[in-house]
Amino acid sequence: MKTKITRREALKRSALLCSSLVLGNFNGFPNFQSGDYDDFKVEAKYYEKLPNKRIRCKLCPKECEIDDMERGFCGVKENIDGKYYTFVHSKPCTVHVDPIEKKPFSHFLPGTTALSIATVGCNMDCKYCQNWQISQLRPEQCQYYFIPPDEMVDISLKNKSPSIAHTYTEPVIFYEYMYDIGVEAKKKGIKNVMISNGYINPEPMRELCKYLDAVKIDLKAFTEEFYEDICVGELKSVLDTFELLKKEGIWFEIVYLVVPTLNDSKDEISQMSRWIMDKLGPDVPVHFSRFHPQYKLKNLPPTPLKTLELLRDTAMNEGLNYVYIGNVPGHEAENTFCPKCKNIVVERRGYLITSLKIKNGKCEYCGNKIPGVWS
């Protein structure tokens, strides 16, 4: 297991740096250590070989064409002599035990924890990414742990977490690792969940569904323009993923981060809600989350609460049954309401469950079926 740089070491390095520049004699670099990013590599699952040692990655819709000794957009895989390898298998840069509500899931094992992991890398580059310090790095730029899939499942069991969440960055780019963890997790009764942008090709997604129990997808906006300009992605493929998940019968929830002036129009939300009603049905939970200025998008204010409430009303007026407001602790719309009797069936305070009135998947007050994975 790698150790991270301590504050003392960082200060020492800065001090060395200052002295070398002041003296005008460059004596050497502080004792930095290079990450051994290529000490363990696994062949990628989805790619095709092209002439002259080129390859085309088939994992996500970007379908990067990559020359020998080069990497694709996500930066975590490399073409080595005409074969494509991932450098992030078994190398999470972050491992935490989180409440499942933090993902957020509101209809999936409420009140439990998820062993939450990520490697570096992402196949998008959202201008407001909250985790850019890991999502936008390459493997050699970050310290990591070495935890093979079976060990990860054991850690989950030891921590009494009933699920492993692939989260924080973009699990699609560590697909091989997530898949292998899913295989091991299934053997030991641990659930496997993916928190993703949904930007993945149908074939790998379908295959992965065999080992997934729930998916949360960030729907970034409902226009191609936003996807292209703000996220370097593509809406159409994400919508295809939703339809595929519906067909495969995987439980999924949607998060929509509301970015002031860029994706917060009532019209856009009406259109999105109608599409969800039409293609996915009224019972898909949708979370409208508050934006905070981050990364490259610091010139916009946090989303006004009024906007979040307006968009929630808009979505509910279009017929959606479970619409939440996220990143606003204490707001009434953190709770799950039974659409039939209007009672609160799951009461939340931040990530805390304060009351749960669902029994055998049904509202305890009126017996209405509440969709989700409750046990």
Added chain:
Amino acid sequence: MNRREFIKKNIYAGYLLYSGIRLSDNNVSSPVKNSKIVISNDDSVRIKDFRYNANILSSMLDKSMNNLFGTKSAVDAWKMVVNASDIVGLKVNCLSGKRMSTSVELVNAIISKLLKAGVKKRNIIIWDRMNIDLERAGFKINTKGSDVKCIGNDTAGFKNELAIYGEIGSLLSRTLTDYCSVVINLPVLKDHGIVGITLSLKNFFGAIHNPNKYHKKIGDPYIADLWLIPDIRNKTKLIICDALTAQYEGGPPYKPQWVWDFNGIIVGQDPVALDYVGWKIIEKKRKEKGIKSLKEVGREPNYINTAADINHGIGNNNPDRIEVINI
């Protein structure tokens, strides 16, 4: 103005505020002075395959520098680039192994010129993206002592603060920001399978932590935006393009079927002009070999024109204002 234009304008506004340049809708060339590019060829420089004669390289360098700076003595020319107290970074391009990277012989020749100009050996740093890239190209990693240093960004590290200029948002290599006072840019004359060509403008993809994010749209405007970063723009005092062995197709990795012995170096101070000239050399070779132009194969390097526009003003892309001297 639609949403997309609004975002784009705002992105540039940040840089323009900083630089004092006025935003314009016209993509016209900026009024920078004429640029001089010196191309020096000598077939006897090649000993065999990828080995080069140090004496001939040395003389090619001297002639090019004297021509570029109008000096009689090469040492005087080098003194117009560096001071004895400078810490000089040699930004090589070595992502493609020994045969299609900046050659060790050229770098050694440049080092000996720097020493003659008074730069201390210990104050010269050969650098690129990763140690492994440098090693594959034949350089020896050295981070300490009184000898020339050689280090990858993976070891030297990156600044913690994001540098946001135009469409670029990146962490910068500490070698560039914290150690070097002057940078000499040492690209290779070659084709690039995504962005058309990779020469002096693109070589600084090796100075940021996330180059893989900026290859889309044939690198335009990302490669031009990179040069809005003051540490890149202000510290780069000279470009010496390694055109000893050049490649006109199939790059950036080495593809023997598409390389040719150009047996030359291309020297200048304007990265736009140098890339423009290099691009035309590659196009000429493609035509000669009967393969389609970069435009025809959808890889025309328009970022060169963007780098010359009024929002960037990095250099000249107007052939009438580029003086090319062949020696």
